Amino acid sequence: MKIRHSNPHCPTIMSFQHFHPAFEQITGPTPEIKCDLENNVYPFAHEAGVYIASKDQLFITSNRIFSEDGSQRVQISIIQLNDSTACVQEEIHPDIPMANGGVNYENGVLFCSQGTLDRPSSLIHMETEAPYKCTTILDSFYGRQFNSINDVVIHSDGSIWFTDPIYGFKQGYRQTPDLPVQVYRYDPMTKSVRMVADGFGRPNGISFSPDEKIVYVTDTDAVQGDGSVDWSRPATIYAFDIVYQHGQPFLTNRRVFAMSDNGIPDGIKCDLEGNVYSGCGDGIHVWSPGGVLLGKMLIPGGVANFCFEKPGKILALNENRLWRISFAPSCRGALLRL
Template structure:
């Protein structure tokens, strides 16, 4: 007898999953872990852009593969296209940006880490957005979110150096804000061990950041280290944003909290070692969508859809149709 994938910890979880939640595998690829990070849903075309976990290509080079998946609403099936890209080295997180997608490139020994905008259609023209902190190279930019004022916020841990494909770090593990209008960049928060996923609350008054120190890029795993989500208030001094009142929001009991998103009710979702965990805005664990092997990241579709990236599998979870993403608001 199989266990239910819907693990309730609080009565309020029923409002999240609705009366008839469903979970099914959309696509499986045996050749390599194609479904690892990013998860960028394009509502107009029902397309999903994702990045793979690390793999070795036919030439023996370590790389990350960008994939575009097309959802057929009539059949419920998903087709996949591999997108070659010579500018986005070791791609990771991503987010909808203007008429394209903003990808995090972790970089290589010779190519920079930073943020790159890629067009959604072939030939997938790609342009760099920011590739250094005032001339100092980033470590390995991990995840990114865009504020309604147009500013871009992103995390930069040292995973690339630990995994052997980036030079020795020249910056701390920090969180940054880049303003495309002025090309100004600021370090917004430090004190993290391994800053990873990030997202804003629906009203953008709170920023959530995951710290995945429990797992280091060298393969070491220590349960004494942090695997938590922190919340910070976004306030303004002299007309500029600052982050204050940093506090522990939640700790993931299984694995690490990696990718993170909010719904329009302010509930906080994170990809963890056992699937997608869901907390209330006050930090109460409401429940989990259990997926064997867990997930690093996920994204919302429309009307309560979740696309869960599970390495060699991509899952579709249907929550309550009233659930809407705080990012896309659909």
């Protein structure tokens, strides 16, 4: 189903909060935040945010949608982007139960399937052309089911790194956890899967620094997932150094990188200068590589996830709205290096 949303009241805002002079190098002289798409029927713009440059398309996942019988589902959509006219949302229906985070992978999209009560949580590759063929890449830790895989990123060596909190159990669509909440690395070449970090409340977003010497993991434990919020719990970004022993990567020097002062730091990305961006309760926060809060790209209602598009462009997911942020063209995302 294709849905064209053109809302004359969908706003343009210029709300950038500066905390450090270096933020001006990121925003440039004429930054702008513009609503590109609005759908008030359901929260269509929640997670993933996978940009396909060759087609100028964005793949996204919705927040949970509840049916009258109490069942839950997530809707995957393709957004056909357009700089001059209304964007178009197309709903698609691949076999990816409770899809959440995603990343560009093997000429397609690698989605985190959180699973259901009778389907395991897994990593699923989806082709970007109809009929959107799906292939399961990984669905267990040597026979033990993952909890509800949340977010994923690809290393240049081809390995897949992902987080596994227990949101699915807390929200009633996954079984009792069979594993601790952890971060994993999967090597598709050898089929080896390793736990590489633990000690989190709710490991969520994950991203590499541009040189891949550091991995950042957000802990969103302040939001429990069952509707309760406890601001005495972590809303924190942790950083780890990646070192190699016997040809394998290990995470060392765990440290607090930053804490969100508003909401939880959910999705996380880096630019090519090493600055760290995360979707928080009042928009996208930007920190220097040293953990100094440089500024905020303010969006009412906050941002769960986002992605870099073209140079100086970010697409921000705001539940019922998709925003396009324009800032300094010199800023480019480290993930796609566009």
